[in-house]
Amino acid sequence: MNSFERMTNEQIARLALAIAATAEVLGQTITPDAAEMMADDLADYPADVISASLKSCRRELTGKLTLAAILQRIQSADGRPGKDEAWAIAVTTNDEYETVVLTDEIQLALAAAKPVLDAGDKIGARMAFISAYERFVAQSREDAKPVNWHVSVGFDAGRRIQAVTKAMELKRIPREHGQKYLADLSVEPVTEDGRAIAGLLTGNVTQPAPVLRKKLELVKNAMMEMRMASAERKTEMRIAAANELADRRALMIKQAQELEQRT
Structure with missing residues (x-):
């Protein structure tokens, strides 16, 4: 489901004029009907994002202005990480002490790759993850869904603050949400x-x-x-820690499945 508010007819009409003007700058003539059809196809995206995309087209295109060229620039600016960065974020969830800020698509793709990852095939897991991630991202972009970053909290309080602060700096989570996280993690002891x-x-x-x-x-x-502790006791403790990690990953898989059912 599209999470943006669709443009009004008046806004679509103005967008059609902007598309025609952009084509003219590029030495191309588009009929009013064609410009209006392109504008209607773009009407589910935010006006400022479309405007930035048209500006990039005027600066970068050497050929004709096409709907695909505009969409490519809109989608590349939606804030979703590339497949390699997404995989790097995904594998960080293996550390139960690490707080990870990830997108819905990363969580869904990680759930899809989990059986291969659990089998110990990291290369195969990466391939499965990337295939699923690109599919989920393509679907989200087709539906014009904005990127949704959320926080998976780890056990280390210091790393939580670092992860949330970095996410705020990268504008992956709204500042007000990040400040609330930091406030919750920085409460002064009063008793x-x-x-x-x-x-x-x-x-x-x-x-x-x-x-x-x-x-x-x-x-x-x-x-x-x-x-x-003896070596045997240390092994038991490591097993317990591994079980805690498995529980955390199971929770993330459950959340991903619920998220996929809602989409």
Whole structure:
């Protein structure tokens, strides 16, 4: 479903004039009917994006102005990453500590490539991913759907802030959404227990409540256990970590399937 508001008849008429003028700059004459048909085909896209595309055509084209040339420039400016960048983003989701900002098409293609990736064939998984990604992107562009970036939150709080900040800088998520994420990740601890936890990092130690003190002791003991663990115990811990990653990836696959059912 198209997520943009379609142009009005008056806007389509003005666009037809702009198309005819662009063709004239390129030494070409287009009939009013042809210009209006092209304008109608483009009416599902934002006016500013179409205007930028026509400007690129005037600067770059050496041949005739065609609908395909205009659409190519509209679609290349929609903010969706190329297939290689998309694959690089997709494989980052293997790290459960990493926060990843990805598009709907990346998530859908990753779900399609998952069986091959799980089989250990990374080359085959990349080929399957790219094939699916290009198909999903083509469909989204045909439907004139705007790119939709969303955040898959990892366990590392520091990496979350870095990922969200970078996404804001690249204008992949709206600034107001990014600021809300950062605010949620940067809440100042206000309780004594919160200050006690913060003190473990800052060195400004305060006394936690007895219940929290017990929890901190358990954490300390777990860390000590990890240091002193046998090779067998370390293997068990790695298996548990791998299971957590599998659960996260399963959730992403489920979300991708629900997303595909809605499209």
